[in-house]
Amino acid sequence: MTHWIVAPIILPALLAPFIVLAARYHIGIQRVFSVAGVVALIAIAAGLMWQASDGTITLYQLGDWAAPFGIVIVADRLSTMMVMLTAVLALFVLLYAIGSEWDTRGRHFHALFQFQLMGIMGAFLTGDLFNLFVFFEVLLIASYGLMIHAGGNARLRAGVQYVLFNLLGSTLFLFALGAIYAETGTLNMADLARRVTLIDAGETVGIRLAAVLLLLVFAIKAAVLPLHFWLPSSYAEAPAPVAALFAIMTKVGAYAIIRVYTMVFTPDLEVTSGLHTTWLLPAALASLAIGMIGILAARHFDRLVAFAVIGSMGMVMVAISLFTPTSITAALYYTVHSTLAAAALFLIVDLVRSGRSDLRLIAQPVVPGAVLTSALFFAAAIAMAGLPPLSGFLGKLLVLDAAFDTASAAWIWAIVLISSLIAVVGFSRAGSILFWKAKTVTVSEEEPNETASPPATLSYVAVGGLLTLLVAHTVFAGPATSYMTAVSDQLFNPEPYISTVLDTPGKLSTPKEGY
Amino acid sequence: MELLVASAIGILTAGGIYLMLRLRTFPVILGISLLTYAVNVFLFASGRLSIGGPPILRDGVDFYADPLPQALVLTAIVISFGMTAVVVMIALGAYLGADDDRVDDPVDASAGDAT
Amino acid sequence: MNAFRWLLPHPLLTLLLAVVWTLLQNQISAGMIVFGVILGVLIPWITSAWWPDTPRSFHVGRMITYSIMVIWDIMVANVQVAWIVLTKPNSKLRPAWIVVPLELRQPEAITILAGTITLTPGTVSADLSDEGHSLLVHVLHTDDPDGVRDQIKSRYERRLKEIFA
Amino acid sequence: MSLFLIVALPFFGALLPGLMNSAGRQACAGLTFTVSLAAFIGLLTNLPAVLAGELVTARVDWIPSLGLNFTLMLDGLGFFFALLILGIGLLIIAYARSYLSRDDNMGEFFTYLLLFQGAMVGIVLSDNILLLLVFWELTSLSSFLLIGYWKHLPEGRQGARMALTVTGMGGLSMIGGMLILGQIAGSYDLSVILQNRDLIQADPLYLPALLLILLGCFTKSAQFPFHFWLPHAMAAPTPVSAYLHSATMVKAGIFLMARMWPVLSGTPEWFVIVTTAGLITMVIGAVIALFKHDLKALLAFSTVSHLGLITMLLGTGTAFGAMAAMFHILNHATFKAALFMSAGIVDHEAHTRDIRRLGGLRHLMPITFVIATVAALSMAGIPFLNGFLSKEMMLEEATHTVLFGSHWLVPALATFGSLFSAAYCFRLIGHTFLGPVRDDYPTKPHDPGAGMWFPPAILVVLVVLIGVAPFLAEPFVKLVTASVLGEAAEVPKAYFKIWHGLVPALFMSVAAVVGGLLLIAVFKPALRLWDAAPRPEAKTIFEALIAAVVALAERLIHGLHNGAFSRYGAIMAATVIGAGYYAWATGTVGAPTREMQDMTPMAVAGWLMLAAATLGMVFLHRNRLMSLILIGIAGLMVSVGFVFFSAPDLAMTQITVEVVTIILLLLALNFLPNRTPVESTVMRRTRDAAIALAGGLAAMGMAWHFLMRDAVTGPISQFHLANSYKGGGGTNVVNVILVDFRGFDTYGEIIVLGIAALLIYALTETLLSGPVRARLLNRKPDQPRAGDMHPTMMVVLTRVIMPVVLMVGFYIFLRGHNEPGGGFIAGLVVSIAVVMQYMASGFSWASARLRYPYHGVIGAGVLIAGLTGIGSWFVAKPFLTSDFTYVRIPPFQEFELATAALFDLGVFLAVVGAVMLSLESFSRLARRAHVKDPEHPMDIDPSRDETQAAAVKEGV
Amino acid sequence: MSFATQLMDTALIIAFIVAVLAQIMSMIRLVLGPSTGDRILALDTMVVNAIGLIVLLGIAQGVRIYFEVSLIIAMLGFVSTVAYARFVLRGDIIE
Amino acid sequence: MSGDIIMTYAIAISLLVGAIFALVGAVGLLKFNDSMTRLHAPTKVGTVGIGAFLLASMLHSFTYSEGSMHELLIMAFLFVTAPISANFMAKVNIHRRACDTPPEPPRDDTWSTLNVPEEDKHVAPEPGASHHV
Numbered sequence A: 001m002t003h004w005i006v007a008p009i010i011l012p013a014l015l016a017p018f019i020v021l022a023a024r025y026h027i028g029i030q031r032v033f034s035v036a037g038v039v040a041l042i043a044i045a046a047g048l049m050w051q052a053s054d055g056t057i058t059l060y061q062l063g064d065w066a067a068p069f070g071i072v073i074v075a076d077r078l079s080t081m082m083v084m085l086t087a088v089l090a091l092f093v094l095l096y097a098i099g100s101e102w103d104t105r106g107r108h109f110h111a112l113f114q115f116q117l118m119g120i121m122g123a124f125l126t127g128d129l130f131n132l133f134v135f136f137e138v139l140l141i142a143s144y145g146l147m148i149h150a151g152g153n154a155r156l157r158a159g160v161q162y163v164l165f166n167l168l169g170s171t172l173f174l175f176a177l178g179a180i181y182a183e184t185g186t187l188n189m190a191d192l193a194r195r196v197t198l199i200d201a202g203e204t205v206g207i208r209l210a211a212v213l214l215l216l217v218f219a220i221k222a223a224v225l226p227l228h229f230w231l232p233s234s235y236a237e238a239p240a241p242v243a244a245l246f247a248i249m250t251k252v253g254a255y256a257i258i259r260v261y262t263m264v265f266t267p268d269l270e271v272t273s274g275l276h277t278t279w280l281l282p283a284a285l286a287s288l289a290i291g292m293i294g295i296l297a298a299r300h301f302d303r304l305v306a307f308a309v310i311g312s313m314g315m316v317m318v319a320i321s322l323f324t325p326t327s328i329t330a331a332l333y334y335t336v337h338s339t340l341a342a343a344a345l346f347l348i349v350d351l352v353r354s355g356r357s358d359l360r361l362i363a364q365p366v367v368p369g370a371v372l373t374s375a376l377f378f379a380a381a382i383a384m385a386g387l388p389p390l391s392g393f394l395g396k397l398l399v400l401d402a403a404f405d406t407a408s409a410a411w412i413w414a415i416v417l418i419s420s421l422i423a424v425v426g427f428s429r430a431g432s433i434l435f436w437k438a439k440t441v442t443v444s445e446e447e448p449n450e451t452a453s454p455p456a457t458l459s460y461v462a463v464g465g466l467l468t469l470l471v472a473h474t475v476f477a478g479p480a481t482s483y484m485t486a487v488s489d490q491l492f493n494p495e496p497y498i499s500t501v502l503d504t505p506g507k508l509s510t511p512k513e514g515y
Numbered sequence B: 001m002e003l004l005v006a007s008a009i010g011i012l013t014a015g016g017i018y019l020m021l022r023l024r025t026f027p028v029i030l031g032i033s034l035l036t037y038a039v040n041v042f043l044f045a046s047g048r049l050s051i052g053g054p055p056i057l058r059d060g061v062d063f064y065a066d067p068l069p070q071a072l073v074l075t076a077i078v079i080s081f082g083m084t085a086v087v088v089m090i091a092l093g094a095y096l097g098a099d100d101d102r103v104d105d106p107v108d109a110s111a112g113d114a115t
Numbered sequence C: 001m002n003a004f005r006w007l008l009p010h011p012l013l014t015l016l017l018a019v020v021w022t023l024l025q026n027q028i029s030a031g032m033i034v035f036g037v038i039l040g041v042l043i044p045w046i047t048s049a050w051w052p053d054t055p056r057s058f059h060v061g062r063m064i065t066y067s068i069m070v071i072w073d074i075m076v077a078n079v080q081v082a083w084i085v086l087t088k089p090n091s092k093l094r095p096a097w098i099v100v101p102l103e104l105r106q107p108e109a110i111t112i113l114a115g116t117i118t119l120t121p122g123t124v125s126a127d128l129s130d131e132g133h134s135l136l137v138h139v140l141h142t143d144d145p146d147g148v149r150d151q152i153k154s155r156y157e158r159r160l161k162e163i164f165a
Numbered sequence D: 001m002s003l004f005l006i007v008a009l010p011f012f013g014a015l016l017p018g019l020m021n022s023a024g025r026q027a028c029a030g031l032t033f034t035v036s037l038a039a040f041i042g043l044l045t046n047l048p049a050v051l052a053g054e055l056v057t058a059r060v061d062w063i064p065s066l067g068l069n070f071t072l073m074l075d076g077l078g079f080f081f082a083l084l085i086l087g088i089g090l091l092i093i094a095y096a097r098s099y100l101s102r103d104d105n106m107g108e109f110f111t112y113l114l115l116f117q118g119a120m121v122g123i124v125l126s127d128n129i130l131l132l133l134v135f136w137e138l139t140s141l142s143s144f145l146l147i148g149y150w151k152h153l154p155e156g157r158q159g160a161r162m163a164l165t166v167t168g169m170g171g172l173s174m175i176g177g178m179l180i181l182g183q184i185a186g187s188y189d190l191s192v193i194l195q196n197r198d199l200i201q202a203d204p205l206y207l208p209a210l211l212l213i214l215l216g217c218f219t220k221s222a223q224f225p226f227h228f229w230l231p232h233a234m235a236a237p238t239p240v241s242a243y244l245h246s247a248t249m250v251k252a253g254i255f256l257m258a259r260m261w262p263v264l265s266g267t268p269e270w271f272v273i274v275t276t277a278g279l280i281t282m283v284i285g286a287v288i289a290l291f292k293h294d295l296k297a298l299l300a301f302s303t304v305s306h307l308g309l310i311t312m313l314l315g316t317g318t319a320f321g322a323m324a325a326m327f328h329i330l331n332h333a334t335f336k337a338a339l340f341m342s343a344g345i346v347d348h349e350a351h352t353r354d355i356r357r358l359g360g361l362r363h364l365m366p367i368t369f370v371i372a373t374v375a376a377l378s379m380a381g382i383p384f385l386n387g388f389l390s391k392e393m394m395l396e397e398a399t400h401t402v403l404f405g406s407h408w409l410v411p412a413l414a415t416f417g418s419l420f421s422a423a424y425c426f427r428l429i430g431h432t433f434l435g436p437v438r439d440d441y442p443t444k445p446h447d448p449g450a451g452m453w454f455p456p457a458i459l460v461v462l463v464v465l466i467g468v469a470p471f472l473a474e475p476f477v478k479l480v481t482a483s484v485l486g487e488a489a490e491v492p493k494a495y496f497k498i499w500h501g502l503v504p505a506l507f508m509s510v511a512a513v514v515g516g517l518l519l520i521a522v523f524k525p526a527l528r529l530w531d532a533a534p535r536p537e538a539k540t541i542f543e544a545l546i547a548a549v550v551a552l553a554e555r556l557i558h559g560l561h562n563g564a565f566s567r568y569g570a571i572m573a574a575t576v577i578g579a580g581y582y583a584w585a586t587g588t589v590g591a592p593t594r595e596m597q598d599m600t601p602m603a604v605a606g607w608l609m610l611a612a613a614t615l616g617m618v619f620l621h622r623n624r625l626m627s628l629i630l631i632g633i634a635g636l637m638v639s640v641g642f643v644f645f646s647a648p649d650l651a652m653t654q655i656t657v658e659v660v661t662i663i664l665l666l667l668a669l670n671f672l673p674n675r676t677p678v679e680s681t682v683m684r685r686t687r688d689a690a691i692a693l694a695g696g697l698a699a700m701g702m703a704w705h706f707l708m709r710d711a712v713t714g715p716i717s718q719f720h721l722a723n724s725y726k727g728g729g730g731t732n733v734v735n736v737i738l739v740d741f742r743g744f745d746t747y748g749e750i751i752v753l754g755i756a757a758l759l760i761y762a763l764t765e766t767l768l769s770g771p772v773r774a775r776l777l778n779r780k781p782d783q784p785r786a787g788d789m790h791p792t793m794m795v796v797l798t799r800v801i802m803p804v805v806l807m808v809g810f811y812i813f814l815r816g817h818n819e820p821g822g823g824f825i826a827g828l829v830v831s832i833a834v835v836m837q838y839m840a841s842g843f844s845w846a847s848a849r850l851r852y853p854y855h856g857v858i859g860a861g862v863l864i865a866g867l868t869g870i871g872s873w874f875v876a877k878p879f880l881t882s883d884f885t886y887v888r889i890p891p892f893q894e895f896e897l898a899t900a901a902l903f904d905l906g907v908f909l910a911v912v913g914a915v916m917l918s919l920e921s922f923s924r925l926a927r928r929a930h931v932k933d934p935e936h937p938m939d940i941d942p943s944r945d946e947t948q949a950a951a952v953k954e955g956v
Numbered sequence E: 001m002s003f004a005t006q007l008m009d010t011a012l013i014i015a016f017i018v019a020v021l022a023q024i025m026s027m028i029r030l031v032l033g034p035s036t037g038d039r040i041l042a043l044d045t046m047v048v049n050a051i052g053l054i055v056l057l058g059i060a061q062g063v064r065i066y067f068e069v070s071l072i073i074a075m076l077g078f079v080s081t082v083a084y085a086r087f088v089l090r091g092d093i094i095e
Numbered sequence F: 001m002s003g004d005i006i007m008t009y010a011i012a013i014s015l016l017v018g019a020i021f022a023l024v025g026a027v028g029l030l031k032f033n034d035s036m037t038r039l040h041a042p043t044k045v046g047t048v049g050i051g052a053f054l055l056a057s058m059l060h061s062f063t064y065s066e067g068s069m070h071e072l073l074i075m076a077f078l079f080v081t082a083p084i085s086a087n088f089m090a091k092v093n094i095h096r097r098a099c100d101t102p103p104e105p106p107r108d109d110t111w112s113t114l115n116v117p118e119e120d121k122h123v124a125p126e127p128g129a130s131h132h133v
C-alpha cells in the first residue's frame, strides 16, 4: 500500500491548519513551512510522474472502499503531469509572494495558498465526479480568499462578481451531477464510462443533458466564451502572485474536459453524438479571438494579461475540441506553456506596478529596474503572443498541425493566425508604452508611488525561474511532446484506467459485485 | 407528487435567476440562495421520491429512500453555506469601502495612448 | 461547601439537564442517568462564566404547585380566547394596555411572571419599564383593565414572591 | 566549423555585450566584432565544401513528432547570404562603434544587433522550413528592438511597431503557407520539399500555400503594397538601417523566394504575382525616392525599388532571371550599405540629412564624397561599376518577359524605373556633395575618422572591383544560382562582361541615364508637380487602419466586458438554457418508467407556500428584511419537504444552515441599506423575467424527466444500504456515507468551511486596518434603535435554555451514526446555542467572559479529521479507512467506538469554529467608538441597587 | 377498535388539513403584513405549525425518527424570531 | 386491548383538539386588525394546538410502539420560548409604532423599548414605517 498518491492532497491539507494553529503570528515560520511544503510537493509529484510515465495507473481507494461505492483517486500520466505542473508553478509563485511581501499584506496568505493547492491537486487526482465538485469548491473558496487578499475597493468589488459567478457555476455543477446520478446511478467516472454504454438510443435526452451541463461547468472554469466574463476583472484585480497561481485554475477546467470527454462521453459515443463536438470548437475559437482582441483593446496592463489568459485558454480549447490524439497532445503542450507564460506575465505586471502610480497604459516616468523588467516582459510577451522561438510558437504549430486534416481547418488556421497578429500588435503597443515611452515623460504632478521600492531580487528570481521553465519547455519540446503523446495515447485508450478503477476489490466488495 | 417537486424546482430556479439578475448585491445573493435550494432539491430528487422510508436501517424494513443523494445534498448545503457566508462578507466589505452595493462594476475605461 | 459550589455551580440546572438527557434518550437506565448527570455537571461548568450572579433561594415545591395552577389557567383561558377569536367581530373587541407595578425584584421572578402572563391566553407581557418597576401587558379583550391587573398581582405575583423568598 | 556553431555564436555572443556594458564601449564593440568575426571565419571554413558542390548539413532533433527539427544546411545560396550577413555585419559593427554617441547604451545595441544577425544566419542556413519560420520571426522581433532602439523618438516606436506588425503579419501567414507546404510534401525539411516540385504544384492547396508564403516574403521584402514600413524603419540608428536595408532583413524575403524557387516558381500564378508585384514596387519605389528630401528616406525608397527589381527577376521564373537576381543582390548589398553609411556620416557630421539643407560637401568631406558618389553611380547603373552589370541583366531579362500578353509592358516599366533610379542617384550626388559650399549647415561638417569611413570604403572597392572585372564574381554568382535553381533548371551559360554589344538593354540603360539627367535638370518644377499631386500616404493609411482596428477592438471588448454582472449572469443563464435546449432537442425521449405518486394535501400546501414565498421574494425583494423573512419560509418549506420525502438528516441540516445563514445576512444587513432602489427599466425586468421563466421551465422539465424514469441500472447506493451497518457500523446510512463511504467529500467540505471562516476573518482584519475602520467606528445607525439592548427576559431564559441546547447538540452528535444527526448538525446546534447567548447578553459581554480561540478550534477540527484519516496508514489501510468496535463499561450500556466518530468530531469542531469566527468578525465590524462594553448581562435588573441601574442607563 | 382507529385516522386527516390551512392563513398574513411585527409573527406561527405537521407526519407514517427534526425546528424557530426582532429593534443582533 | 381502544380515542381527541386550536390561532392571526391583538392568537392558542398534537404523538407511541417521551421536550421548549418570542414581537410593535402608544409607567421614566439612545434621536422615524415594515 503506497500512500504517496494521496500526499499531494493531504500534505497541504494538513500543513494549512497547522500554519493556522501554530504559526498564525509568525510570518517567517509560515514562509518556511509553506516553501518546504511546496518543495516536498514537487518531489512527490516528480515521483508520481515517474511512476506513471511507463503507463502505470495507480489507484487509491479512500476508506478502503472500492469504486464506484467509495471515492478513489487515480494517478495516471495526465493527472500526475498536472500535479507536477501545479507544484512547480506554486513554488515560483510562492517565492514571488515572499519576495514581494504580498504575503504580509493580509492574513492567512500561506494557509489559503496551501488550501488552494490542496483543491487543485484533488481536482486533478480524483476519479469521482462529486469529489471533483468538492475539490472545485475547495480551490474556489481558497481562491476567493486569495483574490481579495490585502483588500482594497476595486479588488473587493471584483471579488464580489468573481464569487457570484462561481457560485452560479457551482450550482450548475450540482445540476449536472444530479442529472448524471439520476440517469446512471453512479458518480465514479470510470463506472460512468461503463454505464453510459448501457443507455438506450431511444432514451438519450437525460444523458445528453447531463453531458452538456457538465461541459458548461468545465467551460466556465476554462473561461470559454461566452462563459468567460468572470475572468478579466478578477484576474486583473487579484494580487499578482494570486493571479499567477490562478493561471493553473483555468487549466483545471480544461483538464476536466479532457478527462471526462475522452473517457466517459467519448467523441464516438452514440448517445451524446453531436454535443460537445458541435459547439466547443466555435466557442473556443471565439475565446481565442476575444482574448487576443482584448490584448489590443486593454487600457490597463493587468487586464491585458487577463485577456491574454482568455486567449490562451481559447487556444487550448481549440485543440481539445478536436478530440484527436494529436490535438490533445497539442492542447497539453500548450497548457503547460500557457500556465507558465500567464503566471510570468502576471508577476511582471506586479514588477511594473511597483514603479508606477497605476497600470494604465499611458506613459509614466521611468523607474529603476525597468530594463530588466522590460526584458522579462519582452520574453513573456513573445511566449504569450506565440512568436518564435518560445513555446507559444511551438504550441501554435502543434495546434495548427493537429487541425490540418479537420473539416474546420480553414477557420482554425485563419483565427489562430489572425489573432496571433492582433496579439503581437497589442503586446508591442503595450510594451512600447510601458517601457519605451517612459523616458519622455518628465515627472509630472502625479508623483510615482512614494512607498514603492524597487522589487526584491527574489521577485526577479521567481519571474526569471518561470521564464527559464518556458525556455526549457521550448528546448525540450521534443521529450515534452513525446511524453504528452503518451499521455494522450493513454487517454484515448481508457480501458486500462477503467478496469484498474473498477476491478480492484475493496472492503466488503469484490470487483463483480457492482454488476 | 413528482409534478409538485419538479415544478417547485422550476419555481425556485426561476425566482433565483430573476433575483440573481438584479443590480444590488443583496438580492443577488438571495437569488443565488434560491438557486441553491432549487439545485439541492433537484439533486435530492435524483434519488427519486420516497415517502415513509428514511434511510435509517431498521430490522425487518427493506424500503429505504436512496441515501446517496441525501449525503450529496448535505455536503452541498454545507459548502454553499460557507460560500454564502463568504460572499456576504465580501459584498459587505465592498459596500463599506465604496458606500455602494451595486453588483455591476463599471470598468474604468480611461483612455490609454498608442503613439 | 465551596468545593461543592465549584463542582456544581447550579445544582438545579444540573438536575434539569439530567432530566432532559433522559428524555432525549427516551429510556431510563442506570448508565443513561449517570451519563446525564455527568453532562449535567459538565455543561454548567463550561458555561458558568455566563452565570455571573450567585443563584438565589428558590422553592422548588412551591414552583411545582404554581406550575400546575398555571397549566390549569392556560387550559381554561385558551377556551375563552378561542371563543373570542371565533365569535367576536373586530369591532366589538376591546383590547387594552395595562400597567402592572412590580414588587418582584429578581429578574428570574419577573421573567416567570411575564411568561405566565403571556402563556395565559388573553394577555401578553409586552415590555418592562426602563428601570424594571412596571410590566406592560396587553389584554386582548377586557372591560375591566384594573381587574386584570389586580388578578395578575394576586394570583401570580404574590405566589412568585413566595417562591423566590 | 559546425553550422550549429555559426548560428549559435551570434546568439550566445548576444548575451555578452549586455553584460559587458560596464566594461566600456570599446570592449562591447570589440567583443561583438570578435563574435561576428568568429562566425564569419567559421563560415569561410566551409567554403571548400561549398565550392566542391557539397551540401554541408547538421541535424539535431527538436520535435520529431511535429517534424520540426534543428536541421541546418549550407549550399551556395545559403553561403552567399551568410557571407553577406556576416561580412557586412562586421563592417556595420565597426562603423557603429564610431557612430553611436556616448548617450547610447552600446551594450544594448550590440545585443540586439547580434540577436538579429543570428536570426538572419539561422534563416539562410535552415534546412527545416519550420525552423526557418522560427528564425524568420526572430528577425522581426530583433529588428523591432533595433528600430525602436532610440526609445525617446516617437518615430522610432511607431516605425518599430509598424515593422513588427507588417512583417509579423507576413510571418504568421507564412506559418500557414509553410505548414501546408510541409503537409503536401510530407516533410518540413527543405531537402525533401525541394524534391517535390510536381507534387506540390499539382496540389489543390498549392495556391493558398503560395499566397501565404509570398505574403510573408513580400512583407519582409517591402514589396508593394507592403512597402511602407521600410522607410519608417529608418528611425533606427543609421548602422541599423544600413544593415537592414542592404544585406539582411529585407533580403530575407528575397532569400526565401530564391530558396523556394525550384518548387514554387514556374507556374502562371507565381509569374503573375511575383513579377507584377516586383515591377510595381520597383517603379513606385524609384519615383517616391526621387522626391524624398531625407537622405535616408531616399535611400530607403531606393531599397524598395531595388527589391522590386530583384523580385521581378525572380518572378520571371527563368534561370537567367534568377541569376540576374543573385548578382544584383550582391551588388545592391555592397553599394547600398556603403550609401547608408555615407548618409550616416553626413548626418553624423552635418547634423542633418535633409538634402535641401546640404550641398557642396564635396569640398568639406572629400572622402565621404568619393565613397558616396561611386556607390550612387553604381546604383544609377553607370558602367564600370557593379550596379551597371546586374541592371543590364535585368533589362535584358525584361525584354524577354511577356506580362499580361504585352511585350512592351515590362521593358517599358523597367526602363521607366531605371530612369527614376538614375535620377535619384544623381540628385543624391548633386544636391548633397556638388554645388557651392554653404554656410548654414547645423554644424560645419568634415570627414570623420577612419573608423567611420573605412567600412564603406571597403564596400566601394568591391563595387569598383566587380564593376571592372565582373568575371571575378561570375563563378561565385553561378555557384549561387546553381543552388537556387536546384534540379529545376540549368545555370545559364551567359558570361558576365561589361560589353554585350548593342543589345536592347544597352539602349534602355542609356535612355535611363540620360532621362535621369534630364529629370534632375527639371527637378524643381517636377517637385512642385509632385507636391501638388494628391497621393495616398501609406503610413497615414496604415496608422488609420491600426487606429480603426484598435477602436473597433475597444468597442467590442469594453462594450462586451462592461463590468455588469447582471448582464454576464443573463448571458450565462441564456447560454446554459440554450445549450440544454439543444441537447434536449437533439435527443430522444422514451416513455416514463415510473408511476407518478399521488399528491397529498400537505404536499400541495407545502408547494403553495414555497411558491408564494418565492414569488413574494421576487415581487417584494426591494424590502430586504421582508425578503429575508420570505427566504426563511422557503427554507422552512424545503426542510419540511425533506422530512416528507424521508430525509430527516437533510431537513435538520437545511433548517440549521438556513437559520445561521439568516443570522449572518441580518448581521450584514445591519450595515447595508435596508431597501433596494428601483433601478432597472421595465424592459430589463421583462428580459430578466423571460430568462428566469425559461430557466424555471428548463429546470422543471429536467427534474420531471428524471423523476419519471429509473436510472439506467441500479444505483451504487444499493451497496451503501447493504453495507452500512456491516462495514460502517452505523444504521444511519446517510451519516455512514458522509463519514465513511464518502468521508473524503466531507473532509473537503469541512475544509471549505474552515477556509470560509479564515477568509472572513482575514477580510475583517484587512477592513479594520484600512480606511474603512474610521468610518465604521463613527457609523451612525440608519434607523432609530429601540432601548433595552439586552432584554431581561431573554437573558434569564437563555441561562436555562442555552445549556439545554448545548446538551441537545451533544446528543445529536452522539446519535449521528445511527439516527439522524451527526457532527455537522451538532456543530451548528452548538453554535446556535452560543448565538443565543450573544443575542441575549451581547457579543462583547459574552465573549469577554468565555471565549475560545476559534482559529484553533477550526485548525484542530481540520487537523483531527485529517489525522484520523492518516491514522489508518498505521494499519496499512488507505486514508480515512474506518474501524469500529463495541465496548461495555459498567454502568453504561454497550456502546460503539468508531474512528468515524473521531472524524465527525473534526467536522463538529470545524463547524463551531467557523461559525463563531464569522460571528466574531461581524461583531468586530459593528464595534463603535465611545461605546463601552456592558458590565452586566442584562440592561434592566431591579435587583441591582439603584446606583448601578443608573450607571447602566448612562451606558446605553 | 376499528371505529377507534377509523376515528383516529379521520382525526389525523382533519388535523393535517387544519394544520395545512393554518399554514396557508399564516402565509397570507405574512404577505399582507402590514408591519414587520406581523410578518415575524406569521413566520413564527408557521414554524410552530411546521413542527405540528412533522409530528402528524410521524404519527401517520408510524416513524419515530422525526423527533430530532421537530426539536431542532423548535429551537431554530425561536432563535430566528428573536434574530428578526432584534434586527428591527437594534440593527445589530448580537450587540 | 381496551386500554388500546381508550388510547386510540384519546389520540383522536387530542388530534381534534389540537386541530381546533391550531385553526383558531391561524384565524386570529388573519382576522384581527391590529398588530398587538394579532399577537395573542398564535403565540398561545397555536402553542396549545401543537401541544395537543405532541400529546397525540406521545400517546400514539405508547399505544403502537415502544413509547416515547421526546414530545415532552418539544412541548416544554415551545412553552418556555413562546413568551420570549411574544415579548420581542411586542417590542417590535411598540418600537415601530404599529400599535397604540402604551400608557406611561408609574414609577419609571418610560418603557424600556421606548428608551431610545440619545445618539439615535436624530434619526427621524421613517415616515409611515409601520406600514412598510
Ligand code: NA
Residues within 6 Å of the ligand: C116, C117, C118, C119, C120, C121, C122, C123, C124, C125, F044
Ligand atoms: Na397570555
Ligand code: NA
Residues within 6 Å of the ligand: D669, D670, D671, D672, D673, D674, D782
Ligand atoms: Na441596514
